[in-house]
Amino acid sequence: xxxxxxxxxxxxxxxxxxxxxxxxxxxxxxxxxxxxxxxxxxxxxxxxxxxxxxxxxxxxxxxxxxxxxxxxxxxxxxxxxxxxxxxxxxxxxxxxxxxxxxxxxxxxxxxxxxxxxxxxxxxx
Amino acid sequence: xxxxxxxxxxxxxxxxxxxxxxxxxxxxxxxxxxxxxxxxxxxxxxxxxxxxxxxxxxxxxxxxxxxxxxxxxxxxxxxxxxxxxxxxxxxxxxxxxxxxxxxxxxxxxxxxxxxxxxxxxxxx
DNA sequence: TGAATACATGAACAAATGCTCATATATTCA
DNA sequence: TGAATATATGAGCATTTGTTCATGTATTCA
Numbered sequence: 576x577x578x579x580x581x582x583x584x585x586x587x588x589x590x591x592x593x594x595x596x597x598x599x600x601x602x603x604x605x606x607x608x609x610x611x612x613x614x615x616x617x618x619x620x621x622x623x624x625x626x627x628x629x630x631x632x633x634x635x636x637x638x639x640x641x642x643x644x645x646x647x648x649x650x651x652x653x654x655x656x657x658x659x660x661x662x663x664x665x666x667x668x669x670x671x672x673x674x675x676x677x678x679x680x681x682x683x684x685x686x687x688x689x690x691x692x693x694x695x696x697x698x699x
Numbered sequence: 700x701x702x703x704x705x706x707x708x709x710x711x712x713x714x715x716x717x718x719x720x721x722x723x724x725x726x727x728x729x730x731x732x733x734x735x736x737x738x739x740x741x742x743x744x745x746x747x748x749x750x751x752x753x754x755x756x757x758x759x760x761x762x763x764x765x766x767x768x769x770x771x772x773x774x775x776x777x778x779x780x781x782x783x784x785x786x787x788x789x790x791x792x793x794x795x796x797x798x799x800x801x802x803x804x805x806x807x808x809x810x811x812x813x814x815x816x817x818x819x820x821x822x823x
Numbered sequence: 824t825g826a827a828t829a830c831a832t833g834a835a836c837a838a839a840t841g842c843t844c845a846t847a848t849a850t851t852c853a
Numbered sequence: 854t855g856a857a858t859a860t861a862t863g864a865g866c867a868t869t870t871g872t873t874c875a876t877g878t879a880t881t882c883a
Contacts, residue, residue: 589765593756597766600755602813607751608744609816610809615742619871623735624725631724632717636830641713642721649872651831670829670880680815684808685734689726691804692733743841760860773842775861794850794859 616660617684621645622653629663630682635671740784741808745769746777753787754806759795 601607617623624643628634634642640650654674657663664677676682725731741747748767752758758766764774778798781787788801800806 590759590762593758594762594766597752597755597758597762601748601751601766606813606816607747610812611742611744611747613812613816614738614747618735618739618742620732620735621871623731623738627725627731628721631721634717634721635714638714638718638721642718642725646873647830648832648874651829652871655831667830667880672830678815680811680818684811684815687804687808687811688734688737689730691802691808692730692737694804745841770843771860772844772862775859776841779861791850791860796860 613660616656616662617688619653621649622657623685625650625653625657626662626676626681626685629674629676630685633666633673633675635673637671639674737784740780740786741812743777745773746781747809749774749777749781750786750800750805750809753798753800754809757790757797757799759797761795763798 617626621643625639628639628642636647636650636654639645639654640647643650654663654665657674658665662677662681663674666673666675741750745767749763752763752766760771760774760778763769763778764771767774778787778789781798782789786801786805787798790797790799
């Protein structure tokens with residue numbers, strides 16, 4: 576009488592077994608939180624554009640603001656976020672600051688994401 | 700006199716060449732936007748947890764709300780977002796609705812992100 | 824030293840986000 | 854049919870987020 580109709584009752588008599596199994600295999604809370612924080616950084620078009628650009632070539636702040644057609648202030652604020660997330664590194668030369676991607680994974684993650692969205696298009 | 704001191708002037712006389720090169724290699728605006736929309740969906744701890752759970756096993760709404768210790772309403776709202784993003788698929792059986800991951804890429808993207816955050820830990 | 828310049832940053836504000844609460848819908852079962 | 858149940862959804866609300874505007878800091882150059 577334990578494995579009876581696992582498929583019908585719910586919410587009061589949840590699928591205890593399913594919940595237990597999944598609970599046992601779930602990643603720890605902390606890494607999940609960090610992963611979603613990482614994705615949150617990626618989850619803004621301006622920052623994604625900046626990441627793409629810096630993945631191509633090192634650029635200074637005003638290069639970025641010219642390329643992306645945004646104010647220098649907006650770019651600086653976003654760079655701050657990217658830097659805090661350790662996604663970007665800076666190098667100061669004179670009064671200009673050059674930024675680059677600080678990580679190898681980022682490119683891979685974006686590449687996967689791009690193939691995902693482009694494949695979805697076709698799959699309609 | 701074209702390639703003179705590419706490293707010193709900025710903002711008024713931007714690094715024209717850099718900007719041009721990068722502009723030429725940037726992905727189109729549309730896919731970048733879609734990618735960041737995808738990441739925005741990932742960029743919430745609740746949704747990330749749901750995605751992890753559904754990556755392990757098919758679950759109904761109240762399983763999820765029990766597992767993640769959140770109200771049924773909150774879970775339903777988030778499932779709606781996941782479904783709209785085509786990340787999740789549903790199957791109705793009686794009055795319970797079962798959800799699963801709808802995509803192969805998702806697991807890969809998350810796997811990369813997990814290795815990223817865990818490696819960062821070590822790199823301190 | 825002082826003006827000019829490249830960048831950083833705080834405050835403010837509008838927009839987006841995620842949850843809760845109440846309620847609607849759909850399905851089962853007596 | 855009517856009660857119970859699993860899920861969906863709209864409105865409201867507090868929080869977060871991204872930009873702008875103004876201003877601060879650091880560096881170069883005359």
